Amino acid sequence: xxxxxxVVVTRQLIDEAQRLLDANTDLEIVQWxxxxxxxxxxxxxxxxxxxxxxxxxxDKIDEELLDTAGPQLKAIASxxxxxxxxxxxxxxxxxxxxxxxxxxxxxxxxxxxVMLILxxxxxxxxxxxxxxxxxWPQMPWHPxxxxxxxxxxxxxxxxxxxxxxxxxxxxxxxxxxxxxxYLTSQPGQPVKEDHFGxxxxxxxxxxxxxxxxxLAGESDVVVIGCSLTPSTKHLVNTDFFAKMKKLxxxxxxxxxxxxxxxxxxxxLQNEKIFGAGLDVIENEPNIQADHPILKQPRCVLVPHIGxxxxxxxxxxxxxxxxxxxxxxxxxxxxxEVEL
Ligand code: DGY
Numbered sequence: 001x002x003x004x005x006x007v008v009v010t011r012q013l014i015d016e017a018q019r020l021l022d023a024n025t026d027l028e029i030v031q032w033x034x035x036x037x038x039x040x041x042x043x044x045x046x047x048x049x050x051x052x053x054x055x056x057x058x059d060k061i062d063e064e065l066l067d068t069a070g071p072q073l074k075a076i077a078s079x080x081x082x083x084x085x086x087x088x089x090x091x092x093x094x095x096x097x098x099x100x101x102x103x104x105x106x107x108x109x110x111x112x113x114v115m116l117i118l119x120x121x122x123x124x125x126x127x128x129x130x131x132x133x134x135x136w137p138q139m140p141w142h143p144x145x146x147x148x149x150x151x152x153x154x155x156x157x158x159x160x161x162x163x164x165x166x167x168x169x170x171x172x173x174x175x176x177x178x179x180x181x182y183l184t185s186q187p188g189q190p191v192k193e194d195h196f197g198x199x200x201x202x203x204x205x206x207x208x209x210x211x212x213x214x215l216a217g218e219s220d221v222v223v224i225g226c227s228l229t230p231s232t233k234h235l236v237n238t239d240f241f242a243k244m245k246k247l248x249x250x251x252x253x254x255x256x257x258x259x260x261x262x263x264x265x266x267x268l269q270n271e272k273i274f275g276a277g278l279d280v281i282e283n284e285p286n287i288q289a290d291h292p293i294l295k296q297p298r299c300v301l302v303p304h305i306g307x308x309x310x311x312x313x314x315x316x317x318x319x320x321x322x323x324x325x326x327x328x329x330x331x332x333x334x335x336e337v338e339l
Contacts, residue, residue: 002026002328007052010038010059011079017317021054024325044068054079054324061086066094075327079320081105081164081307083337084228084255092339099323099333102163104315105307109279110167112306113253116277117172117221120249121148123275125300149220149247149274152176157209157219159183159235160226160254166195168223168253173203180206183215185231216243221251228255236260241267249275253306256281261293268296275299279306 002024009031013021021029030046032038037058047053047069055061057080066073066087077099078086091098119125123146130136139145154177158165161182169180184191188210191199199206209215212235216222222244226232236250237260244250250273252259261282267273275298281287284304293299307316323333 004028005052005328006030006050007054007324007328008043008046008050009054010043011035011056013321014314014317016314017321020318020321021324047073052076052324052328054320055085056080057082057085059085061091063087063090066090066096074330075099075324077320077323077327077333079316081109082227082255088337088339097327097333098337098339099320099327100335100337101316101319101323102335104319105312106163106167108309108312109164109253109306110171111309112279112302113164113168113223113225113251114171116251116253116279116300116302117151117223117249119300120251120275120277120298121151121221122146123148123298126297129297149249151221153178154220155179155181155218156221156223157181157183157215159212159215159222159224159232159258161191162193162225163195164253165223165225166198168225169198169206170196173198177204177221179204181209181215181218182206183209183212184226187211212240213243216240217245220245220248222248224250224252224254224258226254226258228257233257234260234263236263238263238266241272244273246271247274249273249277251277252281253279256284264299265292265296268298278302280304 003026006028009029012033012035032042043059044065047065050069051072052075054077061076073096075097079101081100081102083098083100086098127146130139152175156172156177161184182191188208190208194200224236235258241263264276268276278299278301281293281301293301307313319334326333
């Protein structure tokens, strides 16, 4: 059925997923056999004649690639929840289906969200840095050493209140947070999906914010969990930081460009906010050791590891293969983006 069907896969896959793909012996599989990102030139030259593509979040899927691939291209499976690397309009125009992996990584990213909140509040990066540099002997225990705000009693503001934000909230409830406000593309409107029944439960107030100003001004913890779109790019900027509380922390587990990095550096340097926990940052991974964000002791930055637990990555790989195969066969994908 899939005879003479060419697919291009832009990474070596984890064992089970690779086996699932290789089992389709009638497919012509062209694969970038490395863990490093695939060269754009390799992708462009190999995409020609492909019916399906399995891609990562750092492979740009744009008009140039789609034109090069040709009109037979039917399906793209992205190994990610975020799809800002894909020109959705270009896919829609060509009737190309897009699969993604939103459910597989919810728990992993929510776990990391909690980790980053606590690290930012409790100055974990700064504290470890001092120990590693051998500075502990110069800072013996005293009552105010490395103190930061507590999570109990916090108002948590979510920019974007989808599945990952709600799973993060589920984990935060046992810490005794007091209240949640959230902002979506429809400010003031209740969120459409109550994924884990938390709103219905009513354990704490969970309310839509009327504006970003309200969210910035009332939150002790701001979590960025929204997609990157033209309207969320630099949503968190100098004005946003100016409204935030001095003891508040901000956490970004979504996409780097939602925060204006220069504004964040300024906010940290001038103590407009208490701290930051970042899984993502503008222009990643090209962050050199002299980047000003790395000079901010109250900023914890990890290299986009939100979904990086072994089980999650294996599941994402399998779902990506399943989405690709379903797309080729015209069947239902595990998760498909509505274009
Ligand atoms: C994704 O899949 O889009 C996430 O950023 C991974 O952490």
